[in-house]
Amino acid sequence: MTNMSKIWIVLPAYNEEEALPPLFESLNEVLSEEKKDFSIIVVNDGSTDNTAQVLADYGKKLPVIAVHNDGNKGLAETIRHGLLEAIERTADKDIIITMDADNTHPAGLVLRMVRVLKEGNDVVIASRYREGSYVKGLSLFRRFLSKGVSWLFQFFFPIHGVRDYTCGYRAYHAGMMKKVMKKYGDQFISERGFSCMVDILLRLRENDLVFAEVPMVLRYDQKPGASKMNVMQTIFDTFWLLIRRRFFERRIR
Ligand SMILES: Nc1nc2c(ncn2[C@@H]2O[C@H](COP(=O)(O)OP(=O)(O)O)[C@@H](O)[C@H]2O)c(=O)[nH]1
Ligand SMILES: [Mg+2]
Structure with missing residues (x-):
């Protein structure tokens, strides 16, 4: 076990009492099946539902580590x-x-992301814009928005190998991070x-890193609640x- 690399899954969670149990179960299933060593770190961002209780319960049977923000700090602070x-x-x-902790990112893709990371990449993104990607259940408007952001950033901030700039499902090499x-x-x-x-x-783009994407099937139809x-x-x-970084701020090297 000791020479194995461990997989650390970080989940930002705000009122995800319904989505977390099925997500924990499927992560446990795919990772145990492949005998992977893993832990799930969930950051509870001042949830007002039963998220804290769900975390306490699952902490007893799965490698779930719960950390709590004092109050609702937003996604950035939580990540x-x-x-x-x-x-x-x-x-x-x-x-x-x-x-995402909303059970829309398929757990099974973790295995491929880990594989591709180990094939020589520093960052691997689960992408909606690759051959084999599919988005089920997301409104046309939201799809159009992400696509627009993707085009804009590919134009102003191109990153070799990257099309999906907004997706929260990513794998990072720990030493690099x-x-x-x-x-x-x-x-x-x-x-x-x-x-x-x-x-x-x-x-990350300001550093000399190698990025890759794998196609994702986004199961927005499985989302238990509304988007937050x-x-x-x-x-x-x-x-x-975009404007700040492009025109006002200097790149930090
Ligand atoms: N920390 C924190 N996380 C949030 C908040 N709102 C949403 N999230 C989490 O951020 C992730 C993305 O939110 P989600 O509703 O899935 O957005 P969408 O998939 O883009 O519609 C999920 O894991 C949420 O639990 C918030 O106010 N604070
Ligand atoms: Mg989501």
């Missing part, structure tokens, strides 16, 4: 918290995976809301991030 918790625990050869997060400190994530996923990618994304706010934040 940052989760990544910091992860890099404190990981060995350099480990793998850190972030995914440690180095990069230490280097930027508080500036690693400057956004507050859902635009943090683009923000992280732009930071504030669409207008996210559009605004994302555009402002």
Whole structure:
């Protein structure tokens, strides 16, 4: 076991009492079947439903580690918290995976992402824009928005191998993540809301890394509740991030 790299799954969760149990079950199924060593770090962002209880229950039967924000801090702060918790625990050869806690990102894809990461990539993105990708159940408007962001960023901030800038399902080489997060400190994530996923990618882009994508089947039809994304706010934040980084801020090297 000791020479195996461990998989650390980081889940930002805000009121996900319904989605977490089936997600835990399927992660456990796919990873145990392949005899992978794994832990799931869930950052509870001041949920007002039974998320905390679900985490306490699952912590007794699966390798689920619950950490709690004091209050509702938003997605960016929650992802940052989760990544910091992860890099404190990981060995350099480990793998850190972030995914939505809403049970729309298929657990089975973890295996392929790990495989592709080990094939020589530093970052692997589960992408909606590759041969074999499929999006089920997401509104036309939301699909159009992500696609627009994808085009804009591919034009202004091209990254070799990257088309999906917004998806939260990603695999990172742990040693790389440690180095990069230490280097930027508080500036690693400057956004507050859902635009943090683009923000992280732009930071990583400033470093000499290798990116790859694998096709994802996004099961938005399995989402138990409504989306928690504030669409207008996210559009605004994302555009402002693009303009700031493109025209006002200097690249940090
Ligand atoms: N920390 C935090 N996480 C949130 C918040 N809103 C949503 N999330 C989490 O962020 C992820 C993405 O949210 P989701 O509703 O799936 O957005 P969508 O898939 O883009 O419609 C999920 O894991 C949510 O639990 C929030 O206010 N704070
Ligand atoms: Mg989601």
